[in-house]
Amino acid sequence: MTSLKQVLGGDYRQFTMVFALIALLVGFNIASDGRMLTPSNFQNLLSGNAYVLILAIGMVMVIVIGQIDLSVGSVAGVVGMVVALTSRDWGIPWWAATLLGLACGVLIGMWHGFWLAKIGIPGFITTLAGMMIFRGVVIWMSQSISVPVPDELRVLGSGYLPEWGPAFTQMNNSTLLLGLLGIAAFAWGELRKHRRLVASGEEESVPVWPVLIRVLLVAAVIGYVTWLFGSGRPGTSFPVPGLILVALVIVYHTITQRTTFGRHIYAVGGNRAAAALSGVDTKRTYFLVMTNMSFLAALAGIMFVGRATSAGPSDGTAWELDAIAAVFIGGAAVSGGIGTVLASMVGGLVMAVLNSGLMLMGVGADRTQVIKGLVLLAAVAFDVYNKEQGRPSITGLLFGKKNAPGPSLPEAPTSPAEPAGVGPVMPDLGTGDASAPAAGAEPVAPVRTRTRGPA
Numbered sequence: 001m002t003s004l005k006q007v008l009g010g011d012y013r014q015f016t017m018v019f020a021l022i023a024l025l026v027g028f029n030i031a032s033d034g035r036m037l038t039p040s041n042f043q044n045l046l047s048g049n050a051y052v053l054i055l056a057i058g059m060v061m062v063i064v065i066g067q068i069d070l071s072v073g074s075v076a077g078v079v080g081m082v083v084a085l086t087s088r089d090w091g092i093p094w095w096a097a098t099l100l101g102l103a104c105g106v107l108i109g110m111w112h113g114f115w116l117a118k119i120g121i122p123g124f125i126t127t128l129a130g131m132m133i134f135r136g137v138v139i140w141m142s143q144s145i146s147v148p149v150p151d152e153l154r155v156l157g158s159g160y161l162p163e164w165g166p167a168f169t170q171m172n173n174s175t176l177l178l179g180l181l182g183i184a185a186f187a188w189g190e191l192r193k194h195r196r197l198v199a200s201g202e203e204e205s206v207p208v209w210p211v212l213i214r215v216l217l218v219a220a221v222i223g224y225v226t227w228l229f230g231s232g233r234p235g236t237s238f239p240v241p242g243l244i245l246v247a248l249v250i251v252y253h254t255i256t257q258r259t260t261f262g263r264h265i266y267a268v269g270g271n272r273a274a275a276a277l278s279g280v281d282t283k284r285t286y287f288l289v290m291t292n293m294s295f296l297a298a299l300a301g302i303m304f305v306g307r308a309t310s311a312g313p314s315d316g317t318a319w320e321l322d323a324i325a326a327v328f329i330g331g332a333a334v335s336g337g338i339g340t341v342l343a344s345m346v347g348g349l350v351m352a353v354l355n356s357g358l359m360l361m362g363v364g365a366d367r368t369q370v371i372k373g374l375v376l377l378a379a380v381a382f383d384v385y386n387k388e389q390g391r392p393s394i395t396g397l398l399f400g401k402k403n404a405p406g407p408s409l410p411e412a413p414t415s416p417a418e419p420a421g422v423g424p425v426m427p428d429l430g431t432g433d434a435s436a437p438a439a440g441a442e443p444v445a446p447v448r449t450r451t452r453g454p455a
Contacts, residue, residue, distance in 0.1 A: 016331075016382075017329065017330060017331065017343065017346045017347060017350060017379075018346055020350060021346055021349055021350050021353060024350065024353045024354065024357065025037065025353060027357075028353065028356070028357030028360065028361070031357070031361055032357065032360040032361055035360050036353075036356070036357055036360060037228065038228075039228055039229060039230075039231055039232030039233070039236065040232055040233070040236070041356065041360075042225075042228050042229060043160075043229065043232060043236055043238075043239055044356075045352055045353070045356050046239050046241065046242040046245075047157070047158055047239040047241050047242070047307060048307070048352075049348065049349075049351075049352040049355075050239070050241035050242060050244070050245050050300075050303060051076070051241075051300035051301070051303050051304045051319070052300075052319065052322045052323055052326065052348055052351070052352070053245055053326070053345060053348040053349075053352075054244075054245060054248060054296050054299060054300045054303070055072050055076075055296060055297060055300050055319060055320070055322070055323035056323045056326040056327055056330075056344045056345065056347070056348045057248055057249065057252050057296060057341055057344065057345075058072070058292055058293040058295075058296035058297065058323075059072070059293065059320075059323040059324060059326075059327050059344070060327045060330070060332055060339045060340065060341055060343075060344040061252075061256065061265055061289050061292065061293070062123065062289055062290065062293050063324075063327050063328075063332050063333075063336065063339055064265055064266060064269040064332065064336055064337060064338070064339045065265055065268050065269045065285065065286060065289055065336060066268070066269050066272070066335065066336030066337070067116065067122070067123030067124070067286070067289075067290075067336075068123055068124050068127065068324070069112070069123060069127045069290065069293050069294075069320065070124065070127040070128050070130070070131045070320050071108075071112065071127040071128075071130030071131040071134060071294075071297075071320070072127075072293065072294070072296075072297040072300075072316075072319060072320045072323060073131070073297075073316035073317055073318060073319035073320045074130065074131045074132075074133075074134035074135040074137075074138065074316055075105060075108050075109075075130070075134055075294050075297040075298060075301070075316070076297045076298065076300050076301030076304065076315065076316040076319060077134070077135070077138040077301060077311075077313075077314075077315040077316030077317075078104070078108075078134045078137050078138040078141070078301075078316075079101040079102075079104050079105050079297070079298040079301040079302060080101070080149075080301040080302060080304060080305035080311040080315050080316075081138050081141050081142050081147065081311045081313075081315070082097075082100065082101050082104050082141075083097045083098060083100070083101040083149060083153070083301075083302055083305065083311065084097075084147040084148065084149045084305060084310065084311035085141060085142075085147055085311075086100055086101075087149060087150050088147060088148065094149075094150035094152040094153055095152075097150070098153070098156075098302055101298055101301070101302050102295065102298050102299065102302070104298060105294045105295045105296075105297060105298020105299070105301075106291060106294065106295050106298070108130070108134070108294045108298075109290050109291035109292065109293060109294030109295055110287070110290075110291050111130070112126050112127055112130055112290045112291075112293075112294060113286060113287035113288070113289075113290035113291050114287070116286050116287070116290055117283040117284070117286040117287040117290075118283065118287075123286075123290065131320070138313055138315070138316075139313045142311070142312065142313040144313050145312075145313070146310040146311065146312040146313075147310060147311050147312075148309065148310045149305050149306060149309060149310060149311060153302065153305065153306035154306050154307070154309060155240055155306070156240060156241070156244070156302065156303050156306040157241060157303045157304060157305065157306025157307030157308070158239070158240075158241070158306065158307045159239070159240035159241075160172075160235070160236050160237040160238070160239055160240060161174035161175055161178070161237040161238050161239075161240065161243065162174055162237075163235075163237065170231070171226075171227065171230035171231050172229075172230040172231075172232075172236070172237035172238070173230075174237055174238070175226055175229050175230035175237045175238040176226060176230055178226070178238055178243075179222055179223060179225070179226025179230070180226075182222050182226075183218075183219045183222050183223065186215065186218050186219070186222070187215045187219070190211050190214060190215050191211065191215075193211075194208060194211045229242075241303055241307070244299075244303070248296075249341055249342070249345060252341045253340075253341045253342060256340065256341055257340075261285075261288070264280045264281075264285050265285060265289065266337060267280050268280060268282050268285050268286070269336035269337035269338075270336070270337035271337075300319075301315065301316060304316075322348075322351060323348075325347070325351060325372070325376045326344055326345075326347040326348035326350075326351055327339060327344045327347060328347070328376060328379060328380050329346075329347035329348075329350055329351065329375065329376060329379040330343035330344040330345070330346055330347030330348070331343045331347070331379075332344065334380065334384075347379070350375070351372065351375075354368070354371065354372055354375065355368065355372075358371065
């Protein structure tokens with residue numbers, strides 16, 4: 001088991017849903033007589049769910065800071081309608097209409113961020129109002145009819161990478177090149193990480209062979225996916241929406257994991273008061289995260305209308321529910337502070353594979369919704385169980401040991417006037433244990449008292 005831990009990097013939780021995704025793919029492929037793992041089905045699966053996955057990128061950042069955004073579907077709908085109407089009625093080029101739509105998304109996000117960060121209205125209420133407002137706006141703008149969009153936008157919603165080069169590969173060479181670049185980038189990143197560990201003097205605890213095995217396994221998966229997307233019918237390849245999604249995942253993974261702003265997001269979500277005491281501008285963080293969410297919703301709406309070839313009054317309905325489900329299935333914590341972009345992508349793919357597999361098996365929309373709801377409930381239940389103190393996680397039970405506690409921020413204060421670690425230590429009135437020290441405080445030795453006898 002130690003060898004398996006080294007190959008997987010020592011963190012099992014980030015692979016739990018990956019294993020579930022692989023199991024779903026294999027199971028649905030067997031149940032559907034091989035129709036699941038086909039080039040055409042995978043191309044449609046990625047193109048048809050790219051907008052939800054893009055929403056999940058922004059939603060995970062919103063949930064990490066402890067908020068929620070219920071307006072993303074309505075924002076996507078109104079931006080798609082703005083692009084369609086300005087292209088048709090104003091006669092402006094498609095690219096100018098696209099930029100105008102993205103600008104509208106940013107302005108809407110700033111509106112939400114203002115009410116949350118400056119006025120202090122919770123994100124749930126702010127975006128619930130936004131959902132109502134912008135749903136009404138899109139119906140009013142469209143007059144309850146669909147509006148066609150320029151043909152150029154279809155590339156963003158349903159286009160494919162171009163074909164070039166010799167035909168002896170029997171594949172789409174653009175897709176082949178993309179897959180080779182992905183393998184090379186992953187291998188370079190893993191070996192570079194190992195070299196840094198060796199340079200820090202940890203070469204004994206981090207041998208090179210688990211890294212090589214991990215690179216080979218991931219290279220095999222990327223190679224298979226490359227073949228799957230690149231060996232479809234002539235004229236098809238890796239979808240352009242998928243390429244946009246991959247670029248966004250790389251950018252936002254870097255932002256959340258490698259930048260100061262990303263650290264501020266997790267600090268605010270983990271403990272807002274402690275983050276403020278550390279010098280983090282919590283209002284600025286709230287404002288920027290909400291603005292970014294509506295920007296991504298605008299992009300998702302533009303890609304959707306490009307795929308649908310028209311903008312309609314019902315576009316974006318219930319999209320926020322799919323995005324939120326993808327984030328929680330990916331392991332984000334309901335209380336905030338926990339969640340990653342990559343895990344949310346896995347959660348979104350689980351939902352997409354469920355939709356596709358159940359459709360291939362002829363399951364109706366009613367039962368599909370029931371199954372998706374049960375999967376969401378099970379994922380959150382697993383997350384809650386996994387975080388209960390004093391209990392091992394599911395993976396800990398499998399491998400026969402409890403999770404080792406990792407570093408964490410101090411507990412949230414009970415009131416803004418008395419942050420954690422500041423002021424007198426008070427007894428824990430919630431548990432009735434008056435001897436429990438405050439979170440983050442050093443344990444205090446008991447004081448012996450001498451009982452005086454009668455005078």
